[in-house]
Ligand SMILES: *[C@@H]1O[C@H](CO)[C@@H](O)[C@H](O)[C@H]1NC(C)=O
Ligand SMILES: *[C@@H]1O[C@H](CO)[C@@H](O)[C@H](O)[C@H]1NC(C)=O
Ligand SMILES: *[C@@H]1O[C@H](CO)[C@@H](O)[C@H](O)[C@H]1NC(C)=O
């Protein structure tokens with residue numbers, strides 16, 4: 001009997017503890033940056049927990065205290081913590097700072113522009129104290145040594161160099177000695193890799209002795225080889241007209257520039273008739289010498305049968321060839337000598 005009472009008592013005690021253990025609060029789940037002051041596993045109903053901000057965070061409103069309810073649930077958490085801000089980073093010269101935020105744990109990535117070398121740390125992070133972990137780096141210009149200067153050439157810098165220091169982008173142009181031809185880059189500059197651009201080569205170039213031209217001559221008859229840029233002058237025989245430039249130059253390719261052409265004069269191939277040349281009306285037999293220079297114009301007269309009037313038709317001398325317009329009708333001897341007054345050139349003009 002006593003044993004039984006004891007047993008019941010034991011049962012009651014164990015029942016009581018089992019029930020009370022189900023109504024405890026576990027660890028509250030906390031928003032980021034929020035932590036508990038005391039790290040306790042279980043809380044009794046009615047017990048409270050005090051919240052605080054983690055390092056790097058600042059209190060941003062809400063109640064510090066949460067309470068474990070009779071049902072084993074925590075009261076609503078209103079406590080808020082915001083990450084601390086670091087000061088906005090300054091721009092860096094010849095580089096850039098990339099970041100998406102400037103709060104605790106944010107990072108800045110620094111990069112330098114092409115031709116600049118980063119001196120310092122390429123990243124910095126915002127620490128819990130609200131300061132950046134590293135000072136911004138410095139972007140230093142790439143430097144080149146002395147530029148290569150090929151044989152028989154010189155370099156003319158865009159601006160005076162300071163000592164023997166040539167920074168990225170510093171440049172100049174090459175010049176070859178007299179009568180030498182440049183093959184390659186005319187300009188030089190200090191590149192991002194710290195090396196100068198490939199220099200050119202200066203070489204002599206010769207052109208063969210200049211050749212004669214038909215109906216013309218070389219004014220200074222020196223039949224020898226000429227070097228680059230040397231010039232020779234041509235002339236045309238009397239009454240020949242030059243087409244092109246009188247001077248030719250020895251070019252980089254070792255060839256002369258295009259030689260001029262001497263264009264031939266024309267004769268007016270009619271036996272009887274009147275022509276208009278240089279604003280003068282002349283009978284063909286009075287046109288002495290019968291010669292029209294290349295590119296000049298000559299007009300003959302045609303008849304407008306309907307209106308019975310005459311009109312001039314011009315024709316151009318092209319390198320020895322002058323075409324008489326088809327409307328021109330050469331008169332027979334009788335008409336020309338006896339009736340010249342009725343020729344198209346003599347009657348009323350249309
Ligand atoms: C910084 O660089 C790291 C590694 O290259 C990259 O994962 C990160 O996205 C970069 N951050 C920014 C803000 O560009
Ligand atoms: C920073 O520099 C290190 C080497 O010094 C490199 O491995 C890393 O990619 C760089 N990070 C960025 C964001 O440029
Ligand atoms: C430059 O001139 C020197 C001496 O005259 C010669 O030894 C060298 O081969 C030349 N270099 C070139 C690229 O022509």
Ligand SMILES: *[C@@H]1O[C@H](CO)[C@@H](O)[C@H](O)[C@H]1NC(C)=O
Nearest residue numbers: 330331332333334335336339
């Ligand atoms: C000359 O031409 C005219 C017509 O225009 C003609 O009547 C005459 O017979 C010609 N004379 C000669 C010699 O051909």
